[in-house]
Amino acid sequence: MSALDFTPATQLELSRFVAENAQDGRRTLCPVGGRTALQYGYSAPAPGTYVSLGQLNKLVDYPARDMTITVEAGIRIDALQQALAVERQRLPIDIPQRERATLGGALATNTSGPRRFGHGTFRDYVIGISAVDAEGRLFKAGGRVVKNVAGYDICKLLVGSRGTLAIVTQVTLKLRPLPETSAQLWMTIDSFPAIEQRLERLLTSQARPAAIEVLNPAAAALIVRSARCELPVDAPVLCIGVEGSAREVDWQLETLTQELSTTGLQECRRVREHEADRIWEALTEFQTCADDPLTFEANLRPSQCMEFARRATQLGVAVQVHAGNGLVVGQLLEEAATIDKTTAVLNELRGLARVHGGNLVVLHCDAQWKSHLPMCGDPEPSWGLMKQLKQKLDPHGLLNPGRFVDGAMSL
Amino acid sequence: MTTALAESSPVHVRAQQLLARLRSIVGDESVLAEQAELLVYECDGYTVEKKCPDVVVFPTSTEQVQAIVQICNEFDVPFVPRGAGTSLAGGCLPIGGGVMIALTRMKRILEVNLRDRYAIVEPGLVNVHLTQHLKGSGYHYAPDPSSQGACTIGGNFATNSGGPHTLKYGVTVNHVLGAEVVLPDGSVIQLGGTVEDVPGFDLTGLFVGSEGTLGICTKVIVRLTRDPAAFRTMLGVFETVSDATRAISEIIGAGIVPAALEMMDQGIVSALEQAFQFGFPLDAGAVLLIEFDGLEVAVDEEAQRITALCSQSGAREVRQANTPKERQLLWKCRKQAFGAIGRLSPSYCTQDGVVPRTKLPEILEFITDCGQRHGLRIVNVFHAGDGNIHPILLFDERDAEQVQRVLLASDEILAKCIELGGSVTGEHGIGVEKISFMDKLFSPEDLAVMKSIRDCFNPTGHCSPGKMLPTSAGCGNEHLPKTKPGRRAAL
Numbered sequence: 002m003s004a005l006d007f008t009p010a011t012q013l014e015l016s017r018f019v020a021e022n023a024q025d026g027r028r029t030l031c032p033v034g035g036r037t038a039l040q041y042g043y044s045a046p047a048p049g050t051y052v053s054l055g056q057l058n059k060l061v062d063y064p065a066r067d068m069t070i071t072v073e074a075g076i077r078i079d080a081l082q083q084a085l086a087v088e089r090q091r092l093p094i095d096i097p098q099r100e101r102a103t104l105g106g107a108l109a110t111n112t113s114g115p116r117r118f119g120h121g122t123f124r125d126y127v128i129g130i131s132a133v134d135a136e137g138r139l140f141k142a143g144g145r146v147v148k149n150v151a152g153y154d155i156c157k158l159l160v161g162s163r164g165t166l167a168i169v170t171q172v173t174l175k176l177r178p179l180p181e182t183s184a185q186l187w188m189t190i191d192s193f194p195a196i197e198q199r200l201e202r203l204l205t206s207q208a209r210p211a212a213i214e215v216l217n218p219a220a221a222a223l224i225v226r227s228a229r230c231e232l233p234v235d236a237p238v239l240c241i242g243v244e245g246s247a248r249e250v251d252w253q254l255e256t257l258t259q260e261l262s263t264t265g266l267q268e269c270r271r272v273r274e275h276e277a278d279r280i281w282e283a284l285t286e287f288q289t290c291a292d293d294p295l296t297f298e299a300n301l302r303p304s305q306c307m308e309f310a311r312r313a314t315q316l317g318v319a320v321q322v323h324a325g326n327g328l329v330v331g332q333l334l335e336e337a338a339t340i341d342k343t344t345a346v347l348n349e350l351r352g353l354a355r356v357h358g359g360n361l362v363v364l365h366c367d368a369q370w371k372s373h374l375p376m377c378g379d380p381e382p383s384w385g386l387m388k389q390l391k392q393k394l395d396p397h398g399l400l401n402p403g404r405f406v407d408g409a410m411s412l
Numbered sequence: 413m414t415t416a417l418a419e420s421s422p423v424h425v426r427a428q429q430l431l432a433r434l435r436s437i438v439g440d441e442s443v444l445a446e447q448a449e450l451l452v453y454e455c456d457g458y459t460v461e462k463k464c465p466d467v468v469v470f471p472t473s474t475e476q477v478q479a480i481v482q483i484c485n486e487f488d489v490p491f492v493p494r495g496a497g498t499s500l501a502g503g504c505l506p507i508g509g510g511v512m513i514a515l516t517r518m519k520r521i522l523e524v525n526l527r528d529r530y531a532i533v534e535p536g537l538v539n540v541h542l543t544q545h546l547k548g549s550g551y552h553y554a555p556d557p558s559s560q561g562a563c564t565i566g567g568n569f570a571t572n573s574g575g576p577h578t579l580k581y582g583v584t585v586n587h588v589l590g591a592e593v594v595l596p597d598g599s600v601i602q603l604g605g606t607v608e609d610v611p612g613f614d615l616t617g618l619f620v621g622s623e624g625t626l627g628i629c630t631k632v633i634v635r636l637t638r639d640p641a642a643f644r645t646m647l648g649v650f651e652t653v654s655d656a657t658r659a660i661s662e663i664i665g666a667g668i669v670p671a672a673l674e675m676m677d678q679g680i681v682s683a684l685e686q687a688f689q690f691g692f693p694l695d696a697g698a699v700l701l702i703e704f705d706g707l708e709v710a711v712d713e714e715a716q717r718i719t720a721l722c723s724q725s726g727a728r729e730v731r732q733a734n735t736p737k738e739r740q741l742l743w744k745c746r747k748q749a750f751g752a753i754g755r756l757s758p759s760y761c762t763q764d765g766v767v768p769r770t771k772l773p774e775i776l777e778f779i780t781d782c783g784q785r786h787g788l789r790i791v792n793v794f795h796a797g798d799g800n801i802h803p804i805l806l807f808d809e810r811d812a813e814q815v816q817r818v819l820l821a822s823d824e825i826l827a828k829c830i831e832l833g834g835s836v837t838g839e840h841g842i843g844v845e846k847i848s849f850m851d852k853l854f855s856p857e858d859l860a861v862m863k864s865i866r867d868c869f870n871p872t873g874h875c876s877p878g879k880m881l882p883t884s885a886g887c888g889n890e891h892l893p894k895t896k897p898g899r900r901a902a903l
């Protein structure tokens with residue numbers, strides 16, 4: 002059965018449509034933005050109705066001096082960032098495929114990238130939200146001011162909820178000034194343990210990096226190629242990003258070079274200007290750039306990451322580590338292309354992540370594999386409670402059913 | 413017990429049974445049930461409404477909290493968590509009486525892990541004790557409410573507290589990775605963890621700021637923040653409040669995000685001077701306390717830019733703290749501002765509202781007018797960079813008519829905040845104080861969704877009843893005069 006499409010022009014139209022659907026028909030609804038992350042979660046979107054937010058893309062209010070903006074959820078990320086750049090502001094979250102991805106989609110998948118170390122994630126920037134629930138009620142939470150504790154913070158609940166609790170229609174964001182410039186320090190280092198020593202040194206660095214990335218040679222090669230840069234990739238890479246005024250950036254590069262030039266360092270390059278921009282972009286795109294069969298994300302304690310990366314490298318995985326936050330994005334390369342091999346690799350790596358309460362989720366894989374893999378990772382202790390909440394807010398299971406924790410429970 | 417019922421009445425017997433059960437869990441010395449002992453717990457920092465709980469218990473472990481909650485459910489009595497009781501919204505008011513669960517004896521720091529930048533603490537830990545514990549490590553816990561010397565991390569978790577450094581570093585929720593919570597049905601649940609991005613909904617984010625209505629927090633996992641490399645602290649002295657607010661707008665507009673940007677008006681400055689002789693100019697209309705932090709190479713340049721922007725906006729002078737001691741003095745005066753108010757008036761009511769920062773001049777003018785109209789003295793000390801106002805209304809609690817004027821003036825100020833696109837609370841919470849504003853800020857649909865959420869976790873409503881959400885939406889109870897509650901005795 003093929004899916005229908007509905008593209009509302011206004012939030013009210015959407016609200017009416019969903020209300021009618023809840024009354025009769027009760028088709029399942031799959032909110033879509035830029036269609037960049039639809040494959041997330043357990044099952045492929047169930048046949049039902051695709052609700053496209055493409056036309057809900059207006060800028061509602063941008064009081065630049067208050068450093069907030071209110072926009073409809075279907076706005077494309079590049080359009081949003083361009084509007085902000087005019088006022089020398091930004092939403093400091095790295096989002097891949099920004100010419101396609103919408104704010105609503107990025108928010109629903111809680112997308113982030115390398116600079117989450119310095120700036121945080123969606124939960125730190127969404128201060129107000131409007132959404133349509135499964136019954137068609139258009140509701141809001143939060144507001145338009147940067148500080149507000151009135152009522153439950155439903156903004157937090159909807160960030161990362163993958164369209165399973167409500168369809169987000171409008172968002173108010175807190176903003177930050179655009180930095181004057183940025184740069185990276187790109188170091189190839191003998192081994193992962195030698196990088197771990199540097200990560201520990203960075204904990205008390207005089208600099209204040211915006212990103213601390215570690216790449217194994219396979220990932221580094223992919224990133225350098227997509228950024229069209231000439232940088233060494235023949236050993237594990239520690240890539241540290243800094244932002245600020247030209248003076249701050251220079252000073253930090255200098256300081257970091259001194260602090261980190263200890264044993265095990267092979268090469269150290271400074272990446273600047275346009276090259277630095279392209280590296281940021283490649284680091285951001287890594288999570289979605291794969292032609293390969295599977296991309297996963299593991300969350301662990303930062304101190305475990307290098308051991309994890311070492312093992313993943315042995316298993317033939319290309320890994321990017323947001324080392325300050327303990328997040329690892331891995332791409333299984335072509336060789337691992339059977340389901341048995343893949344399962345074995347994922348099980349081992351998930352086991353490593355589980356040791357200190359981490360987990361491993363699949364971001365992207367062959368649709369036919371989904372039913373064989375724990376897409377959302379091992380069950381977390383609070384999933385039962387989450388399932389209750391899903392049931393309370395969407396009793397008929399109309400919004401992206403089976404895609405997230407509700408799907409996980411039935412495995 | 414407070415009930416004056418005959419000893420043989422079934423209610424009385426049941427109350428005695430409840431007490432015995434609670435004592436068997438926490439021990440005799442950790443249960444208060446005598447009227448004289450309970451009096452301390454009749455209110456928190458919001459003193460307009462008062463009501464004694466029937467019992468106060470002091471658990472020392474998650475298991476004890478769990479057992480207490482289970483007993484409350486068995487006896488069908490409400491319960492309310494309490495930290496240090498510094499809430500300014502009546503969050504700790506035991507509506508309907510019942511059992512107050514005081515968490516102040518659960519105050520251990522369970523783990524500090526600097527490599528992974530987190531700490532696990534019990535909810536009764538006083539905020540500043542964590543900061544003191546971390547001193548010298550290069551890390552700190554960023555949320556710093558002005559009450560940090562007394563308030564607890566559990567209370568901060570429940571109210572999503574902010575503080576002067578919220579402007580740059582964010583509020584409590586931005587620094588909480590996870591928590592352990594005893595749910596209203598008595599089960600224990602782990603939310604989030606010591607790692608980021610735990611798969612599933614962000615229940616941690618939902619529970620922070622839920623004002624004790626979704627459960628009792630028994631452990632908090634907090635993110636630790638790197639200390640600033642360098643900072644500069646400045647005091648801008650302005651002739652008028654509107655000059656000072658213009659300076660704020662200019663600073664933010666120039667793309668500078670200071671670590672803190674606090675305003676004190678003439679009323680508060682003169683009270684501080686009387687109390688502590690800090691050497692503030694008594695004739696200034698307003699002073700701005702500005703702190704900028706960043707890299708050593710950058711702070712001086714930024715400090716100069718800020719000074720220039722203040723001067724352009726009409727600052728009479730901009731002083732800079734040149735030594736740690738001078739900086740400490742400036743912050744001491746800011747954090748002791750509330751203490752100094754005792755000199756101005758026997759009682760005071762601290763309001764908490766938010767407006768977009770660019771609307772600060774309008775709201776401050778409104779507050780001045782409002783004070784004049786109601787014949788009340790109002791002074792201001794607040795988180796100006798966030799647009800988070802704290803007008804302090806001075807009054808005498810013994811004068812019932814004055815109390816009514818204070819309530820009326822507060823309501824007008826908050827209504828104005830809504831009109832200007834803001835909110836009725838930036839950090840103190842809705843509690844009982846602001847419940848009647850919820851349906852002005854939110855539509856029936858908004859409130860219905862919030863109610864579904866509460867019902868999901870707290871279906872019997874026994875956990876912190878009568879807080880945050882109006883019980884019957886749109887009943888228009890804001891027109892009823894506020895009275896001292898005592899709405900229904902539980903026992």
Ligand SMILES: Cc1cc2nc3c(=O)[nH]c(=O)nc-3n(C[C@H](O)[C@H](O)[C@H](O)COP(=O)(O)OP(=O)(O)OC[C@H]3O[C@@H](n4cnc5c(N)ncnc54)[C@H](O)[C@@H]3O)c2cc1C
Nearest residue numbers: 495496497498499503558564566567570573574624629839
């Ligand atoms: C002088 C002064 C200055 C202040 N300055 C600030 C400021 O700068 N910023 C700010 O945000 N606030 C400020 N406040 C308000 C207050 O200090 C905060 O709301 C604080 O977080 C309350 O902490 P507490 O431990 O006193 O909590 P309490 O007052 O005991 O409780 C507050 C609420 O939290 C609930 N609660 C307490 N502990 C738990 C728990 N373990 N689990 C679940 N729920 C719980 C209670 O039921 C209640 O609803 C100030 C108050 C005063 C008196």
